[in-house]
Amino acid sequence: MAQVFAYLNHKNGVLEDAAMELINAAKAISSEPATAIVCGSGIDAVATAAAAIFPKVIKVDNAALDYPNAEVVRKALVNVIPAGSVVLFAHNTFSMDCAPGLSVKLNASFVADIVGIDGVDGSTLKVVRQEFGGVVSTHVGVDMSAGAVVAVRPGTFAPDESKAAGGAVTAADAGDLSAKRKFIEIVAPEAGDVDITKADILVSIGRGIEDEENIQLAMDLKEAIGNAAEVSCSRPIVDAKWLEASRQVGTSGCTVKPKVYMACGISGSFQHLGGIKGGLLIAINKNPNAPIFQVANVGIVANIVEFLPALTEKIEEMK
């Protein structure tokens, strides 16, 4: 059986939550203990956190890895991972940059944005992907005979939050990390008038809101709920300039962890879901096959243009 490695993202000294999901993805592939890889500079705390989740951790600590430059990380991984291995990533903008090239360097198969693992049959890894915006599920056989690089959509596997692995950390030498691509600076998004990251309840609207004037329906619901609530949105709403960028949730917007996240007319792209880090996810969508229903805790099939005012009215009645 191929050895399974999981590349773990971290930011500001904190492991991303997907680490707790990747351990369960690894268990769906092999009964052998998986190895986590953390790359960075001055990452002892991150490696220790990884060892609470994974039985084995490889720490690649090098000044050249201070910023997660995909080209440099890829070089480090090629130097550390043995040929024929299975390498897991969380599917995100970093993995989109790093993982395909890694599969080329390792001469391994590559599959991105998987939403399920059906098991292993000999040297074939059976995974599930979604096509046409989630309308069709495809079952894909990935040839692992020369290894495989697999990016797993966040939310596919339940997180293992036990943090009881008691793993061992080994330092690895990354070798030559010279690269053509240079990190220059991080440009933080401008702070907006609203801080959606502080709200307990987010009424989040997507393209399903259909019209700019319908934004008011979400604002009315937020008013009815009270101070705990705020209105957030998916990227098409910001692109249309219907709401300001500070309200966007997702990989290129804000990361939020409210108690309740109401996704209204949002399909469930990984770029959007990547910004939701917990809480009760309630999805309201008129399409019963919308991908968001696969990750939602509560699913409601409804037209939001009718549902939002009806819910507002009900809350006002109950006050």
Ligand SMILES: Cc1cc2nc3c(=O)[nH]c(=O)nc-3n(C[C@H](O)[C@H](O)[C@H](O)COP(=O)(O)OP(=O)(O)OC[C@H]3O[C@@H](n4cnc5c(N)ncnc54)[C@H](O)[C@@H]3O)c2cc1C
């Ligand atoms: C590099 C990159 C970064 C990105 N970053 C982000 C990001 O940070 N955040 C983000 O959100 N997106 C991001 N995106 C865009 C992302 O890929 C999706 O296009 C986007 O999330 C889709 O938004 P949506 O779900 O609102 O729209 P759609 O995918 O068009 O979904 C609309 C949904 O509304 C439903 N619907 C339609 N009408 C109604 C109705 N009347 N009532 C109920 N349901 C209805 C439909 O069934 C559908 O499921 C990024 C893309 C790229 C390439």
